Amino acid sequence: xxxxxxxxxxxxxxxxxxxxxxxxxxxxxxxxxxxxxxxxxxxxxxxxxxxxxxxxxxxxxxxxxxxxxxxxxxxxxxxxxxxxxxxxxxxxxxxxxxxxxxxxxxxxxxxxxxxxxxxxxxxxxxxxxxxxxxxxxxxxxxxxxxxxxxxxxxxxxxxxxxxxxxxxxxxxxxxxxxxxxxxxxxxxxxxxxxxxxxxxxxxxxxxxxxxxxxxxxxxxxxxxxxxxxxxxxxxxxxxxxxxxxxxxxxxxxxxxxxxxxxxxxxxxxxxxxxxxxxxxxxxxxxxxxxxxxxxxxxxxxxxxxxxxxxxxxxxxxxxxxxxxxxxxxxxxxxxxxxxxxxxxxxxxxxxxxxxxxxxxxxxxxxxxxxxxxxxxxxxxxxxxxxxxxxxxxxxxxxxxxxxxxxxxxxxxxxxxxxxxxxxxxxx
Amino acid sequence: xxxxxxxxxxxxxxxxxxxxxxxxxxxxxxxxxxxxxxxxxxxxxxxxxxxxxxxxxxxxxxxxxxxxxxxxxxxxxxxxxxxxxxxxxxxxxxxxxxxxxxxxxxxxxxxxxxxxxxxx
Numbered sequence: 001x002x003x004x005x006x007x008x009x010x011x012x013x014x015x016x017x018x019x020x021x022x023x024x025x026x027x028x029x030x031x032x033x034x035x036x037x038x039x040x041x042x043x044x045x046x047x048x049x050x051x052x053x054x055x056x057x058x059x060x061x062x063x064x065x066x067x068x069x070x071x072x073x074x075x076x077x078x079x080x081x082x083x084x085x086x087x088x089x090x091x092x093x094x095x096x097x098x099x100x101x102x103x104x105x106x107x108x109x110x111x112x113x114x115x116x117x118x119x120x121x122x123x124x125x126x127x128x129x130x131x132x133x134x135x136x137x138x139x140x141x142x143x144x145x146x147x148x149x150x151x152x153x154x155x156x157x158x159x160x161x162x163x164x165x166x167x168x169x170x171x172x173x174x175x176x177x178x179x180x181x182x183x184x185x186x187x188x189x190x191x192x193x194x195x196x197x198x199x200x201x202x203x204x205x206x207x208x209x210x211x212x213x214x215x216x217x218x219x220x221x222x223x224x225x226x227x228x229x230x231x232x233x234x235x236x237x238x239x240x241x242x243x244x245x246x247x248x249x250x251x252x253x254x255x256x257x258x259x260x261x262x263x264x265x266x267x268x269x270x271x272x273x274x275x276x277x278x279x280x281x282x283x284x285x286x287x288x289x290x291x292x293x294x295x296x297x298x299x300x301x302x303x304x305x306x307x308x309x310x311x312x313x314x315x316x317x318x319x320x321x322x323x324x325x326x327x328x329x330x331x332x333x334x335x336x337x338x339x340x341x342x343x344x345x346x347x348x349x350x351x352x353x354x355x356x357x358x359x360x361x362x363x364x365x366x367x368x369x370x371x372x373x374x375x376x377x378x379x380x381x382x383x384x385x386x387x388x389x390x391x392x393x394x395x396x397x398x399x400x401x402x403x404x405x406x407x408x409x410x411x412x413x414x415x416x417x418x419x420x421x422x423x424x425x426x427x
Numbered sequence: 428x429x430x431x432x433x434x435x436x437x438x439x440x441x442x443x444x445x446x447x448x449x450x451x452x453x454x455x456x457x458x459x460x461x462x463x464x465x466x467x468x469x470x471x472x473x474x475x476x477x478x479x480x481x482x483x484x485x486x487x488x489x490x491x492x493x494x495x496x497x498x499x500x501x502x503x504x505x506x507x508x509x510x511x512x513x514x515x516x517x518x519x520x521x522x523x524x525x526x527x528x529x530x531x532x533x534x535x536x537x538x539x540x541x542x543x544x545x546x547x
Contacts, residue, residue: 181509181511
């Protein structure tokens with residue numbers, strides 16, 4: 001008998017580090033996402049039972065994958081029709097089955113999961129296929145690539161469990177009906193398709209970094225999932241500079257996690273954060289990655305964003321930040337990614353270089369542009385600039401506008417406090 | 428292999444009753460290419476929006492069913508092993524670079540009367 005707690009720990013560990021590879025390898029055999037998912041889940045359940053009796057195997061992931069694949073083969077033998085209905089893979093079925101059987105009887109060659117290195121990539125690219133709505137891409141990635149149970153995904157995005165389950169079911173149905181292929185895109189398609197994958201990971205991160213609503217500012221589980229995904233993608237596609245850039249961006253941004261709120265959960269601005277508490281190891285890793293990326297050619301969107309986040313973090317104090325260099329990086333970023341959100345972010349360092357008056361004029365242009373009318377950070381930045389110019393009444397009005405658009409409780413509390421602060425000396 | 432319908436959305440159809448061969452040249456050339464490539468299953472060019480009549484409930488009205496800038500100018504069915512291959516074929520349609528676009532939908536089932544049945 002093995003200690004139940006030890007078995008549980010081993011299973012949790014295997015789930016965290018190997019779910020994607022396990023599912024991807026099982027999809028190969030099952031040729032169907034639902035069936036593969038079921039088989040992997042059953043494999044975990046059976047591990048719980050048998051590891052208590054027989055002890056934890058040397059290679060838990062290999063054990064689990066074998067168990068899941070065996071179940072898939074059994075299921076297919078019992079229902080051949082199912083397989084022909086859902087031709088998720090492009091390889092001829094017979095060759096595949098034979099290879100799998102050989103694997104199962106002779107053990108695995110180099111990769112303990114028996115997955116060709118591409119398998120997890122195929123899974124990721126299928127989940128992030130542009131024929132699926134982005135919210136479905138996000139949900140599928142969490143469910144299938146990260147193994148997060150659907151109810152947990154529902155909680156993370158504040159929708160009901162039924163809504164989330166329906167969203168995932170609909171997406172899977174489209175994958176099988178429209179025959180979205182389980183494959184890595186060809187080089188010609190890769191840039192577009194990779195952009196979609198990176199966007200999903202980035203969206204997961206931002207949803208965790210500043211929760212779109214609710215009481216707490218950060219949803220650490222989403223942030224950690226996003227970072228782990230970016231890391232995995234980086235290992236699978238080591239030549240893609242933007243993948244590494246994204247990882248660096250997430251690391252450099254998340255390094256400040258512990259200091260973004262004070263001990264009472266109140267939001268702290270960058271200038272008020274305790275820099276000694278920043279995660280130096282994460283910042284150093286981000287910095288290393290960025291330097292490597294910058295050496296391999298003209299930087300793309302994520303590398304530039306990472307470079308900005310890293311430069312902000314390198315300054316010994318807020319006042320000593322290299323503002324002109326940050327503005328220069330934002331200019332480059334606007335060249336490769338002309339987004340109005342980037343233009344707003346640029347206004348903040350611009351105020352430090354050219355003064356709040358100039359920054360306010362720049363912001364006015366963006367306001368008239370109209371594309372960001374529902375974006376809470378526009379009035380928030382405006383309010384901050386107005387405060388610095390001593391125009392408190394206008395600042396209060398802008399803070400009110402931001403408050404009306406903010407749904408996260410921590411941010412709302414911050415904005416409310418700013419309004420009160422502005423009122424105090426005048427009233 | 429699976430069948431996908433490709434619906435062509437354009438401001439109007441080039442296939443007017445009095446259209447000249449020049450008017451319909453680019454559409455026809457593209458269609459010929461798909462036939463030669465072996466992916467075309469069937470194709471229908473429709474007449475312009477002015478020729479359309481719509482029915483909803485008891486009402487019969489002049490014009491396309493949905494009142495929008497683009498109408499369905501025609502549709503065809505292609506055969507492809509999977510969605511990515513179908514998208515690759517569909518995006519070659521000249522309308523995609525000409526202000527319009529295409530919509531790709533997997534075919535559920537179809538019926539076309541054979542010549543033999545028509546003769547009966």
